[in-house]
Amino acid sequence: MTVIEMSDATPPEASGGQVAVSLRRAHSRIGLQAESWSGQLHTGVDLGTATCVLTVVDDTGEAVWVDTNATAALRDGVVVDFTAAVAAVRTLKRDAEAALGVELEHAATAYPPCVGEADSRACRFVLESAGFDQIAMLDEVSAANRTLGIRDGAVVDVGGGSTGVGVFSGGELRALDDRAGGGYHLDLIVAGAMGISVPEAERLKHESPETVTTVLRPGIERVAESIRDLTTGWEALDVHLAGGALMLPGMDSTLAARLGRSVHAYPHALLITPLGIARSAP
Numbered sequence: 001m002t003v004i005e006m007s008d009a010t011p012p013e014a015s016g017g018q019v020a021v022s023l024r025r026a027h028s029r030i031g032l033q034a035e036s037w038s039g040q041l042h043t044g045v046d047l048g049t050a051t052c053v054l055t056v057v058d059d060t061g062e063a064v065w066v067d068t069n070a071t072a073a074l075r076d077g078v079v080v081d082f083t084a085a086v087a088a089v090r091t092l093k094r095d096a097e098a099a100l101g102v103e104l105e106h107a108a109t110a111y112p113p114c115v116g117e118a119d120s121r122a123c124r125f126v127l128e129s130a131g132f133d134q135i136a137m138l139d140e141v142s143a144a145n146r147t148l149g150i151r152d153g154a155v156v157d158v159g160g161g162s163t164g165v166g167v168f169s170g171g172e173l174r175a176l177d178d179r180a181g182g183g184y185h186l187d188l189i190v191a192g193a194m195g196i197s198v199p200e201a202e203r204l205k206h207e208s209p210e211t212v213t214t215v216l217r218p219g220i221e222r223v224a225e226s227i228r229d230l231t232t233g234w235e236a237l238d239v240h241l242a243g244g245a246l247m248l249p250g251m252d253s254t255l256a257a258r259l260g261r262s263v264h265a266y267p268h269a270l271l272i273t274p275l276g277i278a279r280s281a282p
């Protein structure tokens with residue numbers, strides 16, 4: 001098995017419109033493969049807290065296949081259920097190969113900013129055990145920026161469990177860190193405030209988001225304070241939101257008001273990091 005450490009170099013700047021088009025295309029590829037593609041295929045596996053996402057892109061970087069698997073194999077960036085994670089990735093790999101009619105041998109995966117060498121190695125072992133043989137590794141905020149292409153800005157990935165923040169200036173990654181706090185913590189707030197279970201809170205967030213936005217305000221403000229702390233000295237930079245947790249109406253404006261900064265949201269934001277991981281794959 002070959003391990004490739006990826007550089008932090010930012011790809012050429014893409015316009016917000018181009019990013020949105022790529023994300024909408026990726027969303028349309030969930031469980032529905034492209035009929036044709038350009039050149040080689042590249043596979044990314046996002047081992048998230050809430051979901052595992054396998055994304056395949058072609059040489060143009062556009063998605064040809066996307067599939068997700070709900071697995072609680074990771075917590076706080078740590079692989080807590082290795083067997084479940086391997087089984088999830090193996091299933092995602094097999095289904096992608098069946099849909100596309102090709103064998104996917106190589107892949108990239110990403111680890112949260114604060115995860116050390118040992119835990120990031122565990123992510124790599126998951127892919128290796130699932131049958132991939134050449135594996136590229138990068139941090140998930142740099143992966144998100146492979147999709148967004150931000151040269152000067154703060155890229156913020158608010159996932160199921162954590163808020164990862166990367167500061168990019170002149171196309172270089174200048175600061176990288178994360179804090180606890182994501183969609184799961186928002187579920188806890190909704191459950192506590194409304195006297196319902198956490199799974200019911202998760203369902204409510206999806207089915208009638210307008211009923212939870214007021215209750216979630218303190219949770220969003222906490223995310224804003226994490227972003228403020230992790231971008232000290234870089235207050236002039238715009239904030240770009242990746243990850244699923246803030247895909248609720250008005251979250252970007254709540255953050256913008258609290259931070260006093262421009263905040264950019266993107267459609268299907270939970271696909272930003274998975275798409276970027278695939279674009280980083282060998």
Ligand SMILES: Nc1ncnc2c1ncn2[C@@H]1O[C@H](COP(=O)(O)OP(=O)(O)OP(=O)(O)O)[C@@H](O)[C@H]1O
Pocket residue numbers: 046047048049050051052074077158159160161162163182183184202205206209242243244245246247248270
């Ligand atoms: N439409 C939606 N509205 C609100 N929240 C959503 C929506 N879709 C997903 N989420 C939330 O997004 C979270 C999952 O986001 P994402 O897939 O980015 O996380 P992850 O990558 O699995 O986690 P992490 O990066 O923290 O390990 C879940 O907590 C879920 O509640």
Ligand SMILES: [Mg+2]
Pocket residue numbers: 046048049140157159160243273
């Ligand atoms: Mg994630």
